[in-house]
Amino acid sequence: MSASDGTDGDVVGTALREVSSHQELLALSGGSGFLRWDIPTPLSNPAYRVGSAFALPRQTHTRRHGLLVMGQPEDVDRLVAAMVAADVLPHDLGSVTVQRGSLDAVARHLPLDDGNDWEWLRALEAPPVVAAEDRLVTLHRDDQPAIQVLLDLANPGTDARPFEYPDQRWVGVRGDAGALLACGVREPNLAGHPVLSGITVHPDARGTGLGLAVTARLTRDAVQETGVCTLGMYSHNDVARRLYTGLGYGDTHAWSSRRLARA
Numbered sequence: 461m462s463a464s465d466g467t468d469g470d471v472v473g474t475a476l477r478e479v480s481s482h483q484e485l486l487a488l489s490g491g492s493g494f495l496r497w498d499i500p501t502p503l504s505n506p507a508y509r510v511g512s513a514f515a516l517p518r519q520t521h522t523r524r525h526g527l528l529v530m531g532q533p534e535d536v537d538r539l540v541a542a543m544v545a546a547d548v549l550p551h552d553l554g555s556v557t558v559q560r561g562s563l564d565a566v567a568r569h570l571p572l573d574d575g576n577d578w579e580w581l582r583a584l585e586a587p588p589v590v591a592a593e594d595r596l597v598t599l600h601r602d603d604q605p606a607i608q609v610l611l612d613l614a615n616p617g618t619d620a621r622p623f624e625y626p627d628q629r630w631v632g633v634r635g636d637a638g639a640l641l642a643c644g645v646r647e648p649n650l651a652g653h654p655v656l657s658g659i660t661v662h663p664d665a666r667g668t669g670l671g672l673a674v675t676a677r678l679t680r681d682a683v684q685e686t687g688v689c690t691l692g693m694y695s696h697n698d699v700a701r702r703l704y705t706g707l708g709y710g711d712t713h714a715w716s717s718r719r720l721a722r723a
Contacts, residue, residue: 472494473609476542479507481560488514489530493711494580495691499714508543511535511685513562516541521649521692522619526555526717529566535564544569550619553720560714567718575718576617576693581709584688586680592633592673599630599643606640610660618656618695620645630658631677633718636656642670649690654682661699673701679707688716 479485483489489495499518507516513531516591520526527549529536536558543549558566560577574619596676599607607622622683625647643658657679682689693700695714718723 463556469513471631475510475538476546476548477509479509484518485514485516488512492530492713493582497582497644497653497688498580498651498655508539508548510539510542513539515539517553518599519650520555520557521655524554525550525552527553529556529558529562531559531562533562533565535580536562539570539669540566540569548663555719557715557717562718563716563718571721573721575716577714577716578692579695579701580690580692580715581680581704581712582688582690582711583679583683583707583709585708586683587676587707589680590669590672590676592669593677595632596631596673596677599632599640599664603632603640607643607658610643610662614662615658615660618658618660619692620656627680629681631674633665633673635665640666642674642680644671644674646682646689654686654689656682659691660703672707675703679709689705 480503482499482503485507486492486495499516503516504519505517506516511531511679513529513622516528517528517683518528523711531539538561547558554571555575556566566572574615601623608690611618613619628647630643630644630645635641642661643663645657646654649655656675656693659675674695676715677691691704691709693704
Protein backbone atom coordinates (compact mmCIF):
# COMPACT_ATOMS: atom_id res chain seq x y z
CA MET A 461 0.00 0.00 0.00
CA SER A 462 1.56 3.29 -1.05
CA ALA A 463 1.04 6.66 0.61
CA SER A 464 -0.77 7.97 -2.47
CA ASP A 465 -2.99 5.07 -3.53
CA GLY A 466 -6.07 6.49 -1.78
CA THR A 467 -7.23 3.11 -0.48
CA ASP A 468 -6.71 3.64 3.23
CA GLY A 469 -9.03 6.49 4.11
CA ASP A 470 -10.08 9.99 3.27
CA VAL A 471 -7.57 12.71 2.64
CA VAL A 472 -7.50 14.92 5.74
CA GLY A 473 -4.60 17.09 4.68
CA THR A 474 -2.12 17.24 1.82
CA ALA A 475 -0.48 13.91 2.73
CA LEU A 476 -2.42 12.92 5.85
CA ARG A 477 -4.70 9.90 5.54
CA GLU A 478 -6.97 8.00 7.87
CA VAL A 479 -6.55 4.32 8.69
CA SER A 480 -9.88 3.10 9.98
CA SER A 481 -9.41 -0.61 10.66
CA HIS A 482 -7.20 -2.71 12.90
CA GLN A 483 -6.37 -4.97 9.94
CA GLU A 484 -5.10 -2.04 7.86
CA LEU A 485 -3.03 -0.77 10.76
CA LEU A 486 -1.53 -4.20 11.39
CA ALA A 487 -0.57 -4.52 7.72
CA LEU A 488 0.94 -1.02 7.70
CA SER A 489 3.07 -1.94 10.74
CA GLY A 490 4.41 -5.07 9.05
CA GLY A 491 2.51 -7.36 11.41
CA SER A 492 3.62 -5.79 14.69
CA GLY A 493 3.02 -8.09 17.66
CA PHE A 494 2.31 -5.06 19.83
CA LEU A 495 -0.53 -3.97 17.56
CA ARG A 496 -1.81 -7.54 17.29
CA TRP A 497 -1.89 -8.26 21.02
CA ASP A 498 -2.11 -4.86 22.72
CA ILE A 499 -4.41 -2.70 20.56
CA PRO A 500 -8.15 -3.45 20.75
CA THR A 501 -10.11 -4.35 17.65
CA PRO A 502 -12.10 -2.67 16.27
CA LEU A 503 -10.22 0.59 16.66
CA SER A 504 -12.04 3.08 18.88
CA ASN A 505 -10.51 5.96 16.91
CA PRO A 506 -9.05 6.21 13.40
CA ALA A 507 -5.29 6.31 13.04
CA TYR A 508 -3.49 8.74 10.72
CA ARG A 509 -0.58 8.05 8.41
CA VAL A 510 1.98 9.84 6.32
CA GLY A 511 4.26 7.60 4.29
CA SER A 512 5.28 4.66 6.47
CA ALA A 513 4.50 6.42 9.76
CA PHE A 514 1.20 6.30 11.61
CA ALA A 515 -0.27 7.66 14.83
CA LEU A 516 -3.18 6.18 16.76
CA PRO A 517 -5.11 8.13 19.43
CA ARG A 518 -5.94 5.54 22.07
CA GLN A 519 -6.70 4.81 25.68
CA THR A 520 -3.50 3.69 27.43
CA HIS A 521 -3.21 0.77 29.83
CA THR A 522 -3.48 3.31 32.68
CA ARG A 523 -6.83 4.44 31.21
CA ARG A 524 -5.54 7.83 30.06
CA HIS A 525 -5.68 9.38 26.59
CA GLY A 526 -2.46 8.84 24.66
CA LEU A 527 -1.02 8.81 21.15
CA LEU A 528 0.86 5.79 19.77
CA VAL A 529 3.36 6.70 17.04
CA MET A 530 5.31 4.27 14.84
CA GLY A 531 7.59 4.94 11.89
CA GLN A 532 10.91 6.34 10.79
CA PRO A 533 11.85 9.83 12.03
CA GLU A 534 11.43 11.60 8.68
CA ASP A 535 7.89 10.32 8.18
CA VAL A 536 7.01 10.82 11.86
CA ASP A 537 8.11 14.45 11.57
CA ARG A 538 5.80 15.01 8.60
CA LEU A 539 2.98 13.05 10.21
CA VAL A 540 2.84 14.91 13.52
CA ALA A 541 3.23 18.27 11.76
CA ALA A 542 0.27 17.40 9.50
CA MET A 543 -1.86 16.24 12.45
CA VAL A 544 -1.19 19.48 14.32
CA ALA A 545 -2.00 21.54 11.22
CA ALA A 546 -5.23 19.58 10.61
CA ASP A 547 -6.21 19.81 14.31
CA VAL A 548 -6.94 16.08 14.58
CA LEU A 549 -5.07 15.45 17.83
CA PRO A 550 -7.36 14.75 20.82
CA HIS A 551 -7.79 17.93 22.83
CA ASP A 552 -7.36 15.97 26.07
CA LEU A 553 -4.19 14.21 24.92
CA GLY A 554 -2.01 13.48 27.92
CA SER A 555 0.95 11.49 26.62
CA VAL A 556 2.71 10.03 23.61
CA THR A 557 4.32 6.62 23.13
CA VAL A 558 6.78 6.66 20.26
CA GLN A 559 8.81 3.97 18.53
CA ARG A 560 12.36 4.28 19.86
CA GLY A 561 14.44 6.62 17.71
CA SER A 562 11.60 8.89 16.58
CA LEU A 563 10.95 10.84 19.78
CA ASP A 564 12.84 13.95 18.63
CA ALA A 565 10.63 14.10 15.54
CA VAL A 566 7.54 14.26 17.74
CA ALA A 567 9.14 16.79 20.09
CA ARG A 568 9.52 19.25 17.21
CA HIS A 569 5.75 19.66 17.16
CA LEU A 570 4.44 18.76 20.62
CA PRO A 571 5.60 20.03 24.05
CA LEU A 572 6.93 16.93 25.80
CA ASP A 573 7.69 16.51 29.50
CA ASP A 574 9.25 13.67 31.47
CA GLY A 575 8.59 9.96 31.00
CA ASN A 576 10.30 6.62 30.50
CA ASP A 577 11.89 4.35 27.92
CA TRP A 578 10.42 0.87 28.06
CA GLU A 579 10.01 -2.36 26.15
CA TRP A 580 7.07 -4.61 25.28
CA LEU A 581 7.58 -8.38 24.97
CA ARG A 582 5.40 -11.42 24.43
CA ALA A 583 5.61 -15.18 25.01
CA LEU A 584 3.83 -17.77 22.84
CA GLU A 585 5.14 -20.93 24.53
CA ALA A 586 4.64 -22.01 28.13
CA PRO A 587 7.90 -22.01 30.12
CA PRO A 588 8.92 -25.06 32.17
CA VAL A 589 8.33 -25.24 35.90
CA VAL A 590 11.11 -23.53 37.88
CA ALA A 591 12.33 -23.81 41.44
CA ALA A 592 10.32 -22.01 44.14
CA GLU A 593 7.01 -22.31 42.28
CA ASP A 594 5.88 -24.66 45.04
CA ARG A 595 6.01 -21.67 47.40
CA LEU A 596 3.48 -19.65 45.40
CA VAL A 597 0.05 -18.90 46.82
CA THR A 598 -2.97 -17.22 45.31
CA LEU A 599 -3.54 -13.71 46.65
CA HIS A 600 -7.04 -12.35 47.23
CA ARG A 601 -8.70 -8.99 47.66
CA ASP A 602 -8.08 -8.98 51.42
CA ASP A 603 -4.34 -9.22 50.61
CA GLN A 604 -4.50 -5.84 48.84
CA PRO A 605 -2.93 -3.84 51.72
CA ALA A 606 0.05 -6.21 51.93
CA ILE A 607 0.50 -6.15 48.14
CA GLN A 608 0.45 -2.36 48.09
CA VAL A 609 3.01 -2.15 50.90
CA LEU A 610 5.37 -4.40 48.94
CA LEU A 611 4.86 -2.47 45.68
CA ASP A 612 5.47 0.87 47.42
CA LEU A 613 8.64 -0.46 49.01
CA ALA A 614 10.24 -2.42 46.17
CA ASN A 615 8.55 -1.33 42.92
CA PRO A 616 7.12 2.19 43.29
CA GLY A 617 7.19 2.87 39.54
CA THR A 618 4.87 -0.01 38.64
CA ASP A 619 1.55 0.56 36.92
CA ALA A 620 -0.01 -2.37 38.80
CA ARG A 621 -3.15 -1.44 40.73
CA PRO A 622 -4.11 -4.30 43.08
CA PHE A 623 -7.73 -5.34 42.47
CA GLU A 624 -8.58 -1.99 40.86
CA TYR A 625 -9.33 -3.63 37.48
CA PRO A 626 -11.43 -6.76 36.79
CA ASP A 627 -10.14 -10.31 36.32
CA GLN A 628 -6.81 -9.81 38.07
CA ARG A 629 -4.98 -12.97 39.17
CA TRP A 630 -2.39 -12.20 41.82
CA VAL A 631 0.11 -14.74 43.12
CA GLY A 632 2.78 -14.30 45.76
CA VAL A 633 5.23 -15.82 48.19
CA ARG A 634 5.08 -15.36 51.96
CA GLY A 635 7.95 -15.72 54.38
CA ASP A 636 7.92 -17.90 57.49
CA ALA A 637 6.42 -15.06 59.53
CA GLY A 638 3.69 -14.46 56.96
CA ALA A 639 5.10 -11.28 55.42
CA LEU A 640 4.70 -10.96 51.64
CA LEU A 641 8.08 -11.43 49.92
CA ALA A 642 7.06 -11.48 46.25
CA CYS A 643 4.02 -10.84 44.11
CA GLY A 644 2.80 -10.37 40.56
CA VAL A 645 -0.42 -10.13 38.62
CA ARG A 646 -1.88 -11.34 35.35
CA GLU A 647 -4.81 -9.35 33.98
CA PRO A 648 -6.43 -8.72 30.58
CA ASN A 649 -5.10 -5.72 28.70
CA LEU A 650 -7.49 -3.42 26.85
CA ALA A 651 -7.41 -5.81 23.88
CA GLY A 652 -8.41 -8.70 26.14
CA HIS A 653 -5.05 -10.51 26.08
CA PRO A 654 -3.05 -11.41 29.21
CA VAL A 655 -0.48 -8.93 30.45
CA LEU A 656 1.78 -9.29 33.49
CA SER A 657 2.45 -6.43 35.87
CA GLY A 658 3.71 -5.72 39.36
CA ILE A 659 6.38 -8.45 39.36
CA THR A 660 8.02 -7.47 42.65
CA VAL A 661 10.41 -9.04 45.16
CA HIS A 662 11.23 -7.68 48.60
CA PRO A 663 14.83 -6.35 48.69
CA ASP A 664 15.76 -8.89 51.37
CA ALA A 665 14.58 -11.79 49.18
CA ARG A 666 16.13 -10.82 45.85
CA GLY A 667 18.38 -13.34 44.17
CA THR A 668 16.41 -16.30 45.53
CA GLY A 669 14.38 -17.05 42.39
CA LEU A 670 11.06 -15.69 43.62
CA GLY A 671 10.60 -13.24 40.75
CA LEU A 672 11.37 -16.01 38.29
CA ALA A 673 8.83 -18.30 39.96
CA VAL A 674 6.08 -15.65 39.93
CA THR A 675 6.71 -14.80 36.26
CA ALA A 676 6.97 -18.43 35.12
CA ARG A 677 3.70 -19.46 36.79
CA LEU A 678 1.72 -16.48 35.51
CA THR A 679 3.17 -16.82 32.01
CA ARG A 680 2.51 -20.56 31.81
CA ASP A 681 -1.10 -20.23 32.92
CA ALA A 682 -1.73 -17.39 30.44
CA VAL A 683 -0.15 -19.17 27.46
CA GLN A 684 -1.88 -22.46 28.22
CA GLU A 685 -5.26 -20.73 28.49
CA THR A 686 -5.02 -18.11 25.71
CA GLY A 687 -1.93 -18.80 23.60
CA VAL A 688 -0.06 -15.62 24.52
CA CYS A 689 1.24 -13.57 27.43
CA THR A 690 2.60 -10.02 27.26
CA LEU A 691 4.44 -7.66 29.56
CA GLY A 692 6.21 -4.31 29.66
CA MET A 693 9.50 -3.47 31.37
CA TYR A 694 11.62 -0.36 31.88
CA SER A 695 14.59 -0.43 29.53
CA HIS A 696 17.18 0.16 32.26
CA ASN A 697 16.25 -3.11 34.02
CA ASP A 698 18.76 -5.53 32.54
CA VAL A 699 18.10 -8.14 35.26
CA ALA A 700 14.41 -8.28 34.38
CA ARG A 701 15.20 -8.50 30.65
CA ARG A 702 17.40 -11.54 31.20
CA LEU A 703 14.71 -13.17 33.32
CA TYR A 704 11.97 -12.57 30.75
CA THR A 705 13.95 -13.60 27.69
CA GLY A 706 15.10 -16.70 29.58
CA LEU A 707 11.43 -17.65 29.95
CA GLY A 708 10.85 -17.30 26.22
CA TYR A 709 9.71 -13.70 25.87
CA GLY A 710 10.66 -11.96 22.63
CA ASP A 711 9.32 -9.86 19.74
CA THR A 712 10.69 -6.86 21.64
CA HIS A 713 9.24 -3.44 20.81
CA ALA A 714 11.24 -0.51 22.21
CA TRP A 715 9.26 2.61 23.12
CA SER A 716 9.74 6.10 24.51
CA SER A 717 6.75 7.43 26.46
CA ARG A 718 6.46 11.06 27.50
CA ARG A 719 3.77 13.17 29.12
CA LEU A 720 2.71 16.34 27.39
CA ALA A 721 3.95 19.49 29.08
CA ARG A 722 1.22 21.77 30.36
CA ALA A 723 1.42 25.55 30.20
